[in-house]
Amino acid sequence: MTTVQVSHGAQPDQVRHIRTEIPGPRSRALAQRREAALPAGLVSGAQVYVQAAGGGVVVDADGNSFIDFGSGIAVTTVGNAAPRVVERVTEQVRAYTHTCFLATPYEPYIAVAEELNALTPGEHEKRTALFNTGSEAIENAVKYARAFTGRPAVVTFDHAFHGRTLLTMSMTAKNRPYRRAFGPFAPEVYRAPLPYPYRWPSGPANAADEAFAHLELLVDSQVGAEAVACLIIEPIQGEGGFIVPPAGFLRRVADFCRERGIVFVADEVQTGIGRTGAWFASEHEDLVPDLVVTAKGLAGGMPLGAVTGRAEIMDAAPTGGIGGTYSGNPAACAAAIAVFDTIRQDGLLERARVIGARMMDELSDIARGHAAVGEVRGRGAMVAVELVHPGTNSPDPAAVSGLVRYCEKHGLLTLTAGTYGNVLRFLPPLTISDDLLAEGLGILRAGFAEGAYPSP
Structure with missing residues (x-):
């Protein structure tokens, strides 16, 4: 086993340490303040409140140190409070915090755009526009596609998550908690089946062909290809459960779109910026999207999203039609530049592949001993286990909830x-x-053992 030495500077000690009950008294006190100040529908997964974080740990308000297996939902890919990010952001905010790029532009915005133009798949001429969030970037990708094609319709997929704004919520597949009570939804959004091999009704071998046949029927016969501006898909679905489409499916869909003049959009909000062992998950399929959407890991915890794509598509929007007051904030841009530097200089693409291989090996071994594990899947440092009632493929969300709480109480988020x-x-x-990493996986293994899930 190769050991990687990571420099953490002044960040928290890289150890797991539980000193109070979970949640501790300070976290419980913060929870009471939260209940009085925040709306009930705004929830959090963990019961503890963060005081510090860095490297591979999160420290709560009671001084408990947890192993971090979440990265702020794929945001702190280079580590929380990463030294280069902190240094660049500090330097930037000392110079200026904001001018609005639409009013008085600045160089860091251009530098981030140049990086993304160079890194996203394809050798064609590209342009990049910056935004604040993944949802905002997705909405603007649709705007670019509609301006370029003159068409209204958007095609998405089952199990997709694209955001919480009106349009992106309309594009998102899951009703609870994302759509329920918030309609009516945006028009001209259509959904195709995604080949989900583990759950495909006629078996995994048929998933790609049958899903593609449904897509053809939807686009050509039901919507009309001449009405479709863009098709948007996550190369690996995030909130949907880390579903990896069968090999070749994405390329087939991209070719289908190009034959019909439909803009092919890769939603790399969760998969992009090194998470899967490549800069973009599209690279694993030799995929060259027309537009690539990034956010989450792009700026090391600072709010930044981007749309990068073919120059002729990006140049189609009317003058003044794209932008926002905070879009491409200079501090966030400085953070993104530091993220690019950190991934390159610290060899983090290879590190993602190493982490992924070790997680897949350990989780697959756990699965062999527990019939509750229906499938282990993922790519790079983006791995998941799907839990089912033993002997069936019936979903078991209660088992997941139990494991999450077990892990939290034992120091794993x-x-x-x-x-x-x-x-x-x-x-x-x-x-x-x-x-x-090994200690965190050990906690998970113990959680399965204490859950007394039947063996296969």
């Missing part, structure tokens, strides 16, 4: 996902040490 709420997903920072 994890996340859930999936249309049925039965997927446990792992997104550790790429700066996590080998020892913390």
Whole structure:
């Protein structure tokens, strides 16, 4: 086993340490203040409140130190408070915090655009526009596609998550909690089946062909290809449960779109910026999207999203039609530049592949001993287990909830996902040490053992 030494500077000690009950007294006090100040519908996964974080750990208000297997939902890919990010952001905010790029432009915005133009797949001429969030970037990708094609319709997929704004909520597949009570929804949004091999009714071998046939029927016969501006898909679905489409499916869909003049959009909000062991998950399929949307890991915890794509599409929007007051904030841009530098200089693409291989090996071994694990899947440092009632493929969200709480009480922070709420997903920072990674997986293994799930 290769041991990677990661420098954490003044960041928290890279150890797991539980000193109080979970949640501790300070976290409970903060929860009471929260209840009085925040709306009930605004919820959090963990019961603890953060005081510090860095490398592979999160420290709560009571001084408990947790192993981080969530990275702020794939945001702190280079580690929380990463030294280069902190340094560049500090330098930037000392110079100026904001001027609005639409009013008085600045160089960091241009530098981020140049990086993304160079890094996204394809050798064609590209342009990049910056925004604040993944949802905002997705909406603007649709705007670019509509301006370029003159068409209204948008095609998305089952199990997709694209955001919480009106349009992106309309594009998102899951009703609870994302859509329920918030309609009516945006028009001209259509949904095709995604090949979900583990759950495909006629078996995984048929998933790609049958899903593609449904897509053809939807676009050509029901909507009309001449009405479709863009098709948007996550190369690996995030909130949907880390569903990896069968090999070749994405290329087939991209070719289908180009034959019909439909803009092919890759939503790389969760998969992009090194998470899967490549800069973009599209690279694993030799995919060259027309537009690539990024956010989350782009700026090391600062709010930044982007649309990068073919120059002729990006140049189609009318003058003044794209932008926002905070879009491409200079501090966020400085953070993104530091993220690019950190991934390159610290070899984090390779690190993502190493982390992923170790997680897949350990989780697959756990699965062999527990019939509750329906499937282990993912790519790079983006791995998930789907839990089911033993002997069936019936989703078991209660088992996931139990494991999450067990892990939290023993010092491991994890996340859930999936249309049925039965997927446990792992997104550790790429700066996590080998020892913390192994210790976290050991806690998970103990959680399965104490849950007394039947063996296969």
